[in-house]
Amino acid sequence: MAASIETAVKQWADDQIRDLGWHIIASENETADPSIDQSLKSNPSKTGGNGGGRPDFTIMLDNGEKTRVTFIYYLLGGTVMPIPSHHITESDLLRRLNAAVDKTLGELDVKGEFDSVKQFPKKTGVAGNVIENSVIGYPSDNAQRPDLSVDGRLVEVKTTGLRYKKGKARNASIPYEAKEPMSITAVSPDKIVEETFYDSDFWDKIANLLLVFYLYDSDKTVTASQYANFPVLGYDFVHLTQSEIEILQQDWLLIQDFIRDVQARGIAPNDGYPALSSALRKDLMFLDTAPKWPHHPRIRFKRTVVSTIAERYFTNRVEADDTNIASYSEFDQRLHNAAKKYHGMTVRQLLDALNITWKPTAAGDVSKSIAETIVCTIFGSPHAKFASVPLFKEMGIKPKTLVLSKNGGRTEDTKFSGMDVMSWGNEDDEFTDSEIYNYFAETQFLVSVFKEPSTDAKLLDNVFLGFKRYSFSDAFIRSKVQRLWDHTRTLLNTDQLKVSYMYTATGQQRFSPKTKLPMTETNLMKSADNDVFVRGTGIDGKDKSLIVHGIATYRHQDIWVKGTTMVKLLENEAYL
Template sequence: MPNHIYDKDNLIRRLEAYLGKTFEEIDNKGMFKHVQDFNLQKGIAGSIVEQCIFEYPPDTKQEADLIIVDGTENVKTELKTTGMLIQEKPRRHYVAKEPMSITAVGVYDIAEQEFETSHFWQKLEHMLIIYYYYAANHAVSAYEYKDFPVVGYEFHEFSAEDVEVLKNDWEHVRALCAKVVSHHSGPRDKSWKAAVKQEYIDVHGELRRVLSYIDLAPKFPPRFRLKKPTLSSIIAKHFGYDLEQLPGRYVSISDIDSKCRELTKLYAGENIRQLINRFNLELQTDGQLSMKGVAEKIVIAMFGGTAKKLNQIDLFERFGLIAKTIAFTSKGGRTEDMKLYHIDFSEMIRENVIDDDGTERAMTFEDSDMYAYFADHALLCIMFQEAPENPETKYRPNSLSSNVFLGFKRIVFSDEFIDTKVRKLWEDTRDKIMNHKLTDVIQKRSDGTTVILKNGEVSTAPNFLKGSENDVFVRGSGKDSSMHNKTECVNGIRMLPQYVWIKGLSVVEELKQTPEI
């Protein structure tokens, strides 16, 4: 493939010339003027990069895209184009817009492969990643990509530790596929493939608990993907957004579980005040402590870190772990409802998506950010319990510093939970917005009287699914529901910023069903 061979120094000069340019400025083939006439096998962004920057036609081979001549070496390199969004907190930085598709899984024959020679590793061993900024806060058509700029590129190679993580992940997938195939004897005809496919669909969800850096696209045939958190970690390093590196070696999610077991053995039973003193943490007085804030600092210290926030820790970002503080009542009962993430309503009502082969089709639940959040992340729950009542004095300490550390659990949401509770919220929210069923409801007290705010305004909220209707629900977040706090507008209705939440009782039930770490 002579047109796919590039001298590295010349290629760097070529790429440097395109930095800061929009896809429209890069387009030297009139692709945006005739976007429907082109074979966009990798979407418009990937096609512009391939055909206009690298000047070669699209292909669907499983081999690496490029050969890059670096001195005396000819390096087979996979070309990837990935979009980024800007996240404002804790400080402004790029994050991955979506997972990075790698290659097809090959359910029927992956058992016959070895990692080092697999299509999967051939695609990942050497990558040239072209980064562009998705400069829109809503879903756009292929034509509207013309305004998005190319902002960076990277010749990426994984560290030895990361390779071990990827190999572990791949072997988990191979083992599951091999087990499924072994259950079906006979000739490998159409009916055999149908039986293997059905069993794979039935059982593949169990992989989510053991996969670290990758997931499988939720359709058949499945594709390997780098998870959004893993890709965001790569992006952070490239663009200089430094996440803290914790001491220790973690090459699988089970290594984190082992560390959590070690920490539980060391510190379970100690209260917050004792832990603050043990780790020499400088925190505010009891009256100003927040459970989330103090627990974050304690857990970071337990893991040997110094960052102020858990989302500034590389380990949690790479493995897609979202740390959440759980405070049980003294009897182990209901905890508070848990806020998860802010809803992007433009993404929520997206109607079409473009697959890796360039095919445009209708949006499904499995394509959504909501599905990805629950499927790609695990909740690392740091558990505390309120101090019990003194049986003699009937006095229960109400100081936050008396809460006792219990340990950790890692919630991985089941297929059933995602396909029922989460899907219900996604479908209900889309239906209300897209079919104009969204209304602004006057808030009432239990006695039927209208809630009036301190400034005299009537309290209102949109009729999104509530916690009384579903375990996963939507709720606004703000100081109060006065008009100046309603900074979002959907279908002409002003509202507080809206977040996805899980009911406290549901969290408790998930924790009961989750094995101890």
Template sequence: MAVSEDRKYTKEFIYNLLEEIKGKTLGEVDKSNQFARTKKCGKITGIAGDVIEQSVFGYARDSKQECDIEIDGVLTELKTTGVRIPKSDLEKVKGKTGSDYNVYLAAKEGISITGVTFEPDIQHDFMTSHFWEKSEHLLIVFYEYKSYDVVSSSEYSKFPIVDYCYNRFSDEERGKLQNDWEIVRDYLQSVYDKYRTQEERNENLQGFTHVLRPDLLLIELVPSFKKKSTGSYQKPRYRLKQTFVDYIVRGHFNKSRTATEVKLKESFSSFSQLDARCHTITEKYRGMTFSQMKEMFGISTSVTTKDFGSKCVLKMFDADCNKLNQISDFKKSGIIAKTITITPQGGRTEDMKLKHIDFEEWSSSNIDFEDSDIYIYFCEHSFLCPIFCEHDKIDPSKTTFEGFKRFAFDEDFIDKEVRRTWEDSRNLIYQNKLKWEYLYDARGCKRRNKSGSYMGAPNFPKSSEYEVFFRGGADVSNDKTRTEVVNGIKMLPQFFWLKGSYVVNKLQTLTYL
């Protein structure tokens, strides 16, 4: 693979070029008039990348499966991606500028690398694959997506260019990427070996992206492979998960992160390796009680504390941190660790609090479900569940460790349950049917909570009717904590939750790792 002479640069030239545009908006550096196209077409996918490629670097955009540029003889892929301050950190950045502000920036989305090649006999070796050739050396330009709403392509002209970085993956990360790529390759190869005609292969590949998703650590395949109304097939691309890109972004802007980063002493390069590790741990500790583990691990916390089980699991993994979800190996891969307590009959667990709802996006009419934050969340994340069994409600010291189960959300659940919650809640907003529902006592009087405020909640999807539902989150509910406003209705910040009964039923279908 080689690039033309006009795409060959020195690192010094790149440094001067990109330093010059830092702090300027995409509109200010748009010498090739990319934003003029938005007058005729309101939505232009990848317009930020077009500006960087055609206006800053000065070469025409193409769709070739080859690296974009060469820097001091090294083939390099140029990527432009959005970052922004998470809503949860907005209070922390007030009055801050420069690096003090940038340290809170997070990835807005994943990074698309290249199309999946559907000739596995050609793309057989990872080290010579299009995917690795285009991801081994990345030059990433960051712009700040200064909105929590979905904006038109023309609005991108107001977004500032924040910084850039040269990214090379560690040997450990390369191993994980290679394993992901080989999972895709082997699946495609099996289909090509089994079916002789292209039409048969295409028919049997429909939905394969969802089949493989639970097994992929750092990459995802989007969009899904399916037949379009025209008769042609929609084909996927390899994309680095948003959770992984977020890890890269935060590592770039927070140079001190590595000093406090928590890594497993024995990492894993695939879900199968993680499953094997969990199996080994289970074989060693299954059946042990809280009181036995407290003594064995030297845990000072009382067995009655809510997170005692989590502390036991951290000791099992030999992880030096306070929470399972602080482990970088889990964060990169979108693995959410949730301890589950069941009864001896296998029933009962709490509803799971998942993520804060971004109502600016939620109420936008310019976004499709497949591009929504909630869709990406359920696609990218999986749950690793350490299971404990409560044998005595009064005496938690008798609670035993049972093992691990792991699950991801299948296509059917996402397309039915998650979509239903998304559509029904949006319809309430669009149709002005959102309302506040008070709670009443037996005499028909409005009930008050301990803070003196009237009890109630908006009529968003509830756990009584939905597997994925809304619930407010705050220590107390009063006028001061009801900071979220939707259609003029003040409410607590809203989170989407996963119904506990769904989790129990799901876990009962799974065997222990």
């Protein structure tokens, strides 16, 4: 064995091979077969020399017809046999983790992690360091191998933050969601092109994954030392379903194919690799990559995937996937087939063809969300909402409906809800860490496109044109979306947010026809100011709980994209 490999490593590997029941007929320095010795002398050694490098194990496989020789080399931290340097029994590990639940990270820190970050308020990774160093008891490292050997089973440890869901009661049955995507492992371009999925660094990291959850109990961005106040919620030995593994494999292969293509075409790394994140954004279902080149990107679980795993842990329930979809190409094909079959039908005809039961509104029409139900039915799901379909929820795909006028123009603006605009002033200064950036950069939108036959037509009479799957470009996000974020933060952080009463052109105060209350407006961006803007929403004019300088306005300020902008963006997107 090479002198650089520790004796303990050789002993560990020898034990694993002996446990398989293989019979040793010769030691490393003895001859099992003269032809093997001659072959080793005639070929480069494992260290790249001119022969003579002996394998640590030689396996002779004989099925009665052929004999095949296989060499095994022990490489510390190598891809063939990643060997953790940290060993622990399962009983000891469980004892340590159970003792940590409900304690704050500060209470658990016995290694002085929080003392070390007092002068570094933006330092990341402190929560993970506390779990690894103080709770489990091993030093943190960045090696591309699992962290622990638990009774001989290789286990990767990840610590991830959860937050309370926006707009949900804290006593809800599932009050938590992932705070952010979860980094798994670095993308090493020269390495990933030679790997297969099941011998990749990525698979080594997720095959046996231990997640430790803590509660990011703040609606503001906090300093590293303030993580000491966050409690540990629990831990989970993640069991990925077979369908999840298949989707992760397809995503990983797309990343591998992209890098192989860059290398095959001889494109310089600084020219080819920067496009990795944006080029695959629309094709990856469960994974993404960040940051961008020249920093080596890391493969991450999307935030929605982490949320699904957390929900599974807290409910102790695995929801079965009834869609049988393993990639976006399959997803798109299913919708393409449906669009080809139902193109030109009215909504009423679609509901009849798909046997969808519906209740008319007071106006004798259907709800605007009916397109969502139609898509769920096409995929064989009994649910009416995307959020209830396990795969759609884990993918993080959102439904949108675009109704074109008879002449092909826009009929209304498009709302993108679910963001707490009034909390943006508490966010960090980096736009790429903001809630709105992550929403627009991570989310895929499935747009059901219809055309109205006339301006006064019911939704039931709108004609189905097809489906488009859309994700916003970096250029749009960096210009239109960031402009809104910057403007809003300036108003919030400099106390310039204003709410004003509305008046007619002749100076008469305006009142709501329904509630007879005074109409108000803010100085947040409007559609006349930017393609992405803010508009308050509520049940009616009485639903105004936000008081700014003595004047009430809507607490919920939603994000909208102008209808004309959406039409233009989608014009360049082909129907599925």
